[in-house]
Amino acid sequence: MCRGSEADAFPALTLPRIGPTQTRRAKRQDSPPPGSSVPHRSPEFARIEAATDEAIRLAADHIRQGLLIAFPTETVYGLGADATRGQAVAAIYEAKGRPSFNPLIAHVDSIAMAETLVVFDPLSRRLAETFWPGPLTLVLPMRSDCPVSSLATAGLDTLAVRMPSHKVALGLIRAAGVPIVAPSANTSGHVSPTSAAHVYGDLSRRVPLILDGGRTEVGLESTILQVRDDIPYLLRPGGLAREEIEAVAGVAVVRSEGDPSAAPVAPGMLASHYAPRARVRLDARRVEPDEALLAFGGTVVRGAQEAKRVLNLSPSGSLREAAANLFDMLRRADGDDVAGIAVAPIPTxxxxxxxxxxxxxxxAPR
Structure with a gap:
C-alpha cells in the first residue's frame, strides 16, 4: 500500500462523500472579468499568468508549499498538487467537490520517476515507451515504498500514472521535483476545461494561480488502460485511440465497463460526468426550437435553422478536430436560454x- 505523508491523517478536513452516480455542483462564473489577463489580484480570486518560465517557477513553488495551481496539459487543464502531501491532495477533492472514492492520476516527467511509484509489467512498459509523453494513463500496482498519498488512490493498491507531453506540464513537474496529482480543473461533474478562462469560470475562488498555456491541443482527457494477465483493459477511452494501442500491444483492447454502482478504479468512470447545465440528447436527427445544436461534418439535422445556436464540432468531419472542440463547444452551447443540447450522430x-x-x-441522468 502506498505510504503517504503523515498529513494523510489530518483530522480537521471533511472530504465530500457523494454516491457513485451523484455529483456536486457549485455556482460558477462563466469567464474572467473583461479588460485584464490577470483578473483580481486579490487573494480571493485566482491569478491568471501566461505560462512563462518565471510563472512556471512560481507555480512550482506553490506546489512545494502544498498549494493548488491549475495548469495546461495537452488533454485538458489540470488542478495540480504535490502527490506526496496528504493535505494538498485533500484540498483538490475539496476544491472540486469531488467524491473521495474517485482516484486521481499522478503526473510524472519520465518513466524513471514513474518507476519510483509503481511496478511495470512488460506490456505496460512497452506502451509507456511508445506513447509517453502523451495522452495515455496506465493503472499499475504501487511499490511498497510509494510516496504518493493514499488519498490520491482512494485506498486502492494501484496508482494511475501519466507523463504529459505539454511543455508547461513537464516543466512544472521538473521544477517542482515531485509527482503532481491533477484531475481536470473544474467543479466535479461539469464540462472539462480546455482553456484558462474555463478554469477561472469554475474555480476562480478555489485556486490561487492559473497558468495560461492557451487552448489544449487534444481536448479530451487521457485514455486510461490497465493490463491484467497480459490483456489491456480500456477503463476510459480518451485522446489515444484503441486502434493505436492495439497496433503496439499486438492483442485486442478489451473495454472494461465496471460496475456502475461500485466505486471507480480510475477517473472518468462515473455514470454522470462532463455535464453542462442543459440536458444533452445524442444522435439527434431533428433539433427542437428550445435546443442548441452540436453538429458534425455535413450531417443534416432537421430544424437546425430554428435552433438557439448551432456549433459544428468539425465541418470537415475530422474526429481529431471534433475532440479538440468538444468541451469548449459544449460550454458555448449551454446557457440559461436553452433547454437542451442536441448532438448530431458521431462515428464510433x-x-x-x-x-x-x-x-x-x-x-446521463443526474
Missing amino acids: HGLGEAIRDRLTRAA
Whole structure:
C-alpha cells in the first residue's frame, strides 16, 4: 500500500462523500472579468499568468508549499498538487467537490520517476515507451515504498500514472521535483476545461494561480488502460485511440465497463460526468426550437435553422478536430436560454469512441 505523508491523517478536513452516480455542483462564473489577463489580484480570486518560465517557477513553488495551481496539459487543464502531501491532495477533492472514492492520476516527467511509484509489467512498459509523453494513463500496482498519498488512490493498491507531453506540464513537474496529482480543473461533474478562462469560470475562488498555456491541443482527457494477465483493459477511452494501442500491444483492447454502482478504479468512470447545465440528447436527427445544436461534418439535422445556436464540432468531419472542440463547444452551447443540447450522430471509430463516451456521460441522468 502506498505510504503517504503523515498529513494523510489530518483530522480537521471533511472530504465530500457523494454516491457513485451523484455529483456536486457549485455556482460558477462563466469567464474572467473583461479588460485584464490577470483578473483580481486579490487573494480571493485566482491569478491568471501566461505560462512563462518565471510563472512556471512560481507555480512550482506553490506546489512545494502544498498549494493548488491549475495548469495546461495537452488533454485538458489540470488542478495540480504535490502527490506526496496528504493535505494538498485533500484540498483538490475539496476544491472540486469531488467524491473521495474517485482516484486521481499522478503526473510524472519520465518513466524513471514513474518507476519510483509503481511496478511495470512488460506490456505496460512497452506502451509507456511508445506513447509517453502523451495522452495515455496506465493503472499499475504501487511499490511498497510509494510516496504518493493514499488519498490520491482512494485506498486502492494501484496508482494511475501519466507523463504529459505539454511543455508547461513537464516543466512544472521538473521544477517542482515531485509527482503532481491533477484531475481536470473544474467543479466535479461539469464540462472539462480546455482553456484558462474555463478554469477561472469554475474555480476562480478555489485556486490561487492559473497558468495560461492557451487552448489544449487534444481536448479530451487521457485514455486510461490497465493490463491484467497480459490483456489491456480500456477503463476510459480518451485522446489515444484503441486502434493505436492495439497496433503496439499486438492483442485486442478489451473495454472494461465496471460496475456502475461500485466505486471507480480510475477517473472518468462515473455514470454522470462532463455535464453542462442543459440536458444533452445524442444522435439527434431533428433539433427542437428550445435546443442548441452540436453538429458534425455535413450531417443534416432537421430544424437546425430554428435552433438557439448551432456549433459544428468539425465541418470537415475530422474526429481529431471534433475532440479538440468538444468541451469548449459544449460550454458555448449551454446557457440559461436553452433547454437542451442536441448532438448530431458521431462515428464510433478512432477518437469517436472517446467523444461518444463523454457525450453519453454528459447525457446521463443526474
